Amino acid sequence: MVGIELEDVSKCYGSTKVIDKINLTIKEGERVIFLGPSGCGKSTTLRMIAGLEEVTSGHIYLGGKEVTPLPSGQRDIAMVFQNYALYPNMTVQDNITFALRANKVAKSEIQERLNSALEMLDLVNYRDRLPKDLSGGQRQRVALARALVKRSKFFLLDEPLSNLDVALRQSARNQLIEIHDRYQQTFVYVTHDQVEAMTMGHRIVLMNKGEIQMVGTPDEVYNHPANVFTATFIGSPKMNIQEVSRQGNLITVGKQELHLSSEWGEHLSQFTSQNFLLGIRPEHIHIYREKVDNSFLAHVSKTENLGPNYAIYVETNSTQWVVISDIRNWQPGEECYLTFEMDKIHLFDVESKESMGYPSFS
Incomplete structure (x- = not known):
């Protein structure tokens, strides 16, 4: 069944269009x-789903029912914001149950939901504390508990973990997944952090400049990006993108030639253009000190220590590449040879920046 549907949804502030016909x-x-990056429209889209922002044009459906004209309170949503928005003069348990009491939910039901949320989010020992007596991570868990006890069908979260440190964010991500696995709400989460997106999402909606760039599973957006923006936004260090030319099964990379695999050669035969953008992730380039088959010459410009491995920056003619390597002792100016994993390259149209598709590899 459909949980949420957006149909030609647009949002304008005056003459400025910030969301352009999202479906x-x-x-x-x-x-x-x-x-997506800051300012791409992801939070605005979430707020329109929640009823906190008016839709300029288009329609929003929740559970098959159009809610475009309905106020937020009639949409059966629970929402968690980036700032915790807790009442400073209320205890943890009063903050969590405030909305339930305001809606005259039975006391026994309130107590059952409260106890369940406190236990799930490890807040039992903090129920009588005020927000000022809590850490940032504890306050965020209170905000999550407040949304959780509503038992809404739609759980909307707007960068809820961005104020937490790395360790707390990882723990909180696990708790959010546990909450969803237990209650199975339709769950929409906004973030600019690709790690959160890749680890939490069944699907990712990647946005830029008010438009959806790609919708897909984490594997799909990483392994088969729809365009150059998706390719370079997902992954760190980001994907290498260089313009290359092709003649038959040969491509010219910085005035040096590489042989494409037969699968790529056959796939590209359907296109008339001989120039395209080649993309390859740093972890799919191999670096050697001696020439090997189907390699090209480059020179090391600098290295970065990434902890478990190293980012090696190399140059060849007018092109620059980033390579991930386990080898530490590369020196600036040193000669090296690069090879590509041919089943991991990506080709994009020079003009549209859209993917040219992928061949089937046996």
Whole structure:
């Protein structure tokens, strides 16, 4: 069943269009992550789903029912914001149950939901504390508990973990996944952090400049990006992108030639253009000190220590590449040879920046 559907949804502030005719279907119970850079429109889209922002044009459906004209309170949503928005003069348990009491939920039901949330989010020992007596991570868990006890069908989260440190964010991500696995709400989560998106989402909705760039599973957006923006936004260090030319099964990379695999040669035979953008992730380039088959010459410019491995920056003619390597002792100016994993390259149209598709590899 459909959980959330956006149909030609646009948002304008005056003459400035910030969301441009978005169409999206989110399945009931699905965990979907809105990902993109600051200002791309992801939070605005979430707020329109929540009823906190008016839709300029288009329609929004929740559970098959159009809610475009309905206020937030009539949409059966629970929302968690980046700032905790806790009442400073209320205890943890009063903050969590405030909305339930305001809606005159039975006391026994309130107590059952409260106890369940406190236990799930490890807040039992903090129930009588005020927000000022809690750490940032504890306050965020209170905000999550407040949303959780509503038992809404739609759970919307707007960068809820961005104020937490790395260790707390990892723990909180696990708790959010546990919450969703237990209650199976339709779950929409906004973040600019690709790690959160890749680890939490059933699907990722990648946005830029008010438009959806790609919708897909984490594997799909990483391994088969729809365009150059997706390719370079997902992954760190980001994907190498260079313009190359092709003649038959040969491509010219910085005035040096490489043989394409037969699968790529056959796939490209359907296109008339001989120039395209080649993309390859740093972890799919291999670096050697001696020439090997189907390699090209380059020179090391600098290295970066990434902890478990190293980012090696190399140059050849007018092109620059980043390579991930386990070898530490590369020196600036040193000669090296690079090879590509041919089943891991990506080709994009020079003009549209859209993917040229992928061959089938046996």
